[in-house]
Amino acid sequence: MIAYLTRRLIQAALILLGVSLITFALLYLLPADPVRQIAGRSATPQTVESIRQQLGLDQPFAVQYWRYLTNLVSGDLGRSYIQRSEVSELIVARLPASLLLMVGAIVCELVIGLSMGLVAAVRRGSATDQALMVGSFIGVSAPQFVVGLLLLYVFAVKLGWFPIGGYGTFSHMVLPSLTLGILGAGWYSRMMRSSMIDVLRQDYIRTARAKGLAQRAVLFGHALPNAILPVVAMIGIDIGLFMGGIVVVESVFGWPGIGQLAWQAIQRVDIPIIMGVTLVSACAIVLGNLLADIVAPFIDPRIKLR
Known part of the structure; x- marks a missing residue:
C-alpha cells in the first residue's frame, strides 16, 4: 500500500x-x-x-x-490582481460552500441514478426500462441552467417550498444539489444498468438463485457490490468536476462557491485566481481518483493495488 x-x-x-x-x-x-x-x-x-x-x-x-x-x-498561490487579497484566502473562504454543494450533488445523483439503473436492469426490456432510460437521456442532455431555472420557477416561485437563492441552510442547498444531481443521475443510471445486466448474467448469480436466495438478497448482497465498481470510479471524477466546474449552477442560485469565484476572475482576467481554482480542481480530481482506487478493493477483494 x-x-x-x-x-x-x-x-x-x-x-x-x-x-x-x-x-x-x-x-x-x-x-x-x-x-x-x-x-x-x-x-x-x-x-x-x-x-x-x-x-x-x-x-x-x-x-x-x-x-x-x-x-x-512554498504554498503561495499568488495575490489577486483585482481584489488585492491572497488567492489561498479567497479559495479557502469559498471552499466550505463548494464542498457542501459537492456532497449534496453526489448524494442526489447516486440516490436517483443508482435507483433508476437498478430498476431498469431488473426490468430489462419492459416499458419501465424504456421510460427510465428516456428519462436518463433527457437528464444528461438538458442544459444545467435550464434545469436550474425550471426548478426555481416550480419549487421556489410557484410552490414556495425553497428559497430562490442564497446560502446558509439546508433548504438553500436542495435545488442546486438537485440540479447537479439530475445531470449526474442520467450518467449513473445508464452505467449502473449496463453493469448490473452484465453482473446478473454471471454464474455466481445463477448459483445464488439456484440455492433459493430471495431476489433482494441476490441483488443487494451479490450483484450490487460488483456492479457498483464503475460508479465508484465516476464519483472520483465528479469530486473534481463539482469543485470547480459548477459555475452555471452557482450563478443561477447565487451560491458563493469556487465556481462563482472562477467566473468572476475570468471576466476580470484575474490570472492568479484562475490559476488557483484550476489547480485546486485538478488536485481534487487526482485525489478523488486515488480515493476511488483505494476504496475499490474493500468493495471487491479480488482487486489488488499494484
Missing part, C-alpha cells in the same frame, strides 16, 4: 505540474490584458507600464512561470 501510494502521489505531482504549465501558457497567450483591467480605461501608458513591471508581467514566459512555480512550491 505504501509503495502504491508513493507511486500515485508522484504521478499526481507530475499531473499537477502539467496542468499548471498548460494553464499558465494559455493565460499567457490570452489576448486580453490584465494590466488594463487593473489600471482602468483612463490610465496613462506610463501608469500601465509601471503596473506591468510591478507585477512582473513584462518578463518572458519562462521567467514568469518559474517564479510562479517556486512560489507554488
Whole structure:
C-alpha cells in the first residue's frame, strides 16, 4: 500500500505540474490584458507600464512561470490582481460552500441514478426500462441552467417550498444539489444498468438463485457490490468536476462557491485566481481518483493495488 501510494502521489505531482504549465501558457497567450483591467480605461501608458513591471508581467514566459512555480512550491498561490487579497484566502473562504454543494450533488445523483439503473436492469426490456432510460437521456442532455431555472420557477416561485437563492441552510442547498444531481443521475443510471445486466448474467448469480436466495438478497448482497465498481470510479471524477466546474449552477442560485469565484476572475482576467481554482480542481480530481482506487478493493477483494 505504501509503495502504491508513493507511486500515485508522484504521478499526481507530475499531473499537477502539467496542468499548471498548460494553464499558465494559455493565460499567457490570452489576448486580453490584465494590466488594463487593473489600471482602468483612463490610465496613462506610463501608469500601465509601471503596473506591468510591478507585477512582473513584462518578463518572458519562462521567467514568469518559474517564479510562479517556486512560489507554488512554498504554498503561495499568488495575490489577486483585482481584489488585492491572497488567492489561498479567497479559495479557502469559498471552499466550505463548494464542498457542501459537492456532497449534496453526489448524494442526489447516486440516490436517483443508482435507483433508476437498478430498476431498469431488473426490468430489462419492459416499458419501465424504456421510460427510465428516456428519462436518463433527457437528464444528461438538458442544459444545467435550464434545469436550474425550471426548478426555481416550480419549487421556489410557484410552490414556495425553497428559497430562490442564497446560502446558509439546508433548504438553500436542495435545488442546486438537485440540479447537479439530475445531470449526474442520467450518467449513473445508464452505467449502473449496463453493469448490473452484465453482473446478473454471471454464474455466481445463477448459483445464488439456484440455492433459493430471495431476489433482494441476490441483488443487494451479490450483484450490487460488483456492479457498483464503475460508479465508484465516476464519483472520483465528479469530486473534481463539482469543485470547480459548477459555475452555471452557482450563478443561477447565487451560491458563493469556487465556481462563482472562477467566473468572476475570468471576466476580470484575474490570472492568479484562475490559476488557483484550476489547480485546486485538478488536485481534487487526482485525489478523488486515488480515493476511488483505494476504496475499490474493500468493495471487491479480488482487486489488488499494484
